[in-house]
Amino acid sequence: MTEFLDLHGKTSKVLRAAAELGMQRHGLHLGQNHLLAVLWEEDGRTPGEIAATVNVTTPAVVKMAGRMVEAGLITRRRDDRDNRLVRLWLTDAGRALREPVETERRVLEQKVTENLTGPERDHLMSALAKVYQSASALLGGAMPAD
Amino acid sequence: MTEFLDLHGKTSKVLRAAAELGMQRHGLHLGQNHLLAVLWEEDGRTPGEIAATVNVTTPAVVKMAGRMVEAGLITRRRDDRDNRLVRLWLTDAGRALREPVETERRVLEQKVTENLTGPERDHLMSALAKVYQSASALLGGAMPAD
């Protein structure tokens, strides 16, 4: 019984584990790199903005940011113009991780797809995109339409 | 930047959400159906056995089983021949969910892949299998070799 959902689930898990392992080498937990990536692109963004671009709920970002503040990767400061906003700023440590983490991710991407021929990879991408479409469609429009 | 890891991650998330939604319709949380599936196949198995067949750690099964006992889906009883073993048994409620949950999953599988042509699906499966291989390989043999 090798149905698609099974295979995808297994792949998802092992991919997640591999990513976690890679990030661990830089003292990060899985997902934190995404948060950092947003700040690398534009420092000083708010939890809400970050949540939206990473496609996660705001509380998830808040919690994760808390841990990252404690880890010395970012800083939390209130916006003085709009006092209900909070802005997250990179520390030097957080900024320094950019290059190594980005290459780490590139390497993972490459290693994971290295057994695929060009056309194979293309078919994989397009088919996966279709699945993504179908799945998000049957989630009843209650999802972001990116 | 539509790399594979990104697309796979997004797909994974939306697929997870869809599965959760489907299981919710039967009063289950995501993952509990897998545990039930093992018992449907052979009732009275131990947490360790279940964990191995579902590819999850034992503590995960223990915790989930606790919630499912409380939900009246299964029963926890010690094995009297080997007193360190624990066996999980289906209740009528748990047994009754088999047919509806199995069709729910079949429907999801079908709906999610309905936009794929036959060959497309085949290519997707084989390519995904290759990715799975590569990823689990680079996890350094510390993974089950299924």
Added chain:
DNA sequence: GGCGAAACGTTAACCGGCTAACGATCGACT
């Protein structure tokens, strides 16, 4: 100018998953 609605971050309570430490039981071997 004041009042109510909207926007925002935070907290709490869940769920699934993981690793590490613990405790109890069984078995093999001396």
Added chain:
DNA sequence: AGTCGATCGTTAGCCGGTTAACGTTTCGCC
């Protein structure tokens, strides 16, 4: 027969993610 090691479940603590409820702060509108 007794001990010591292997096996098994449980617990605790962490991480990422979710929804629901809450308290502030702004802003629009009368």
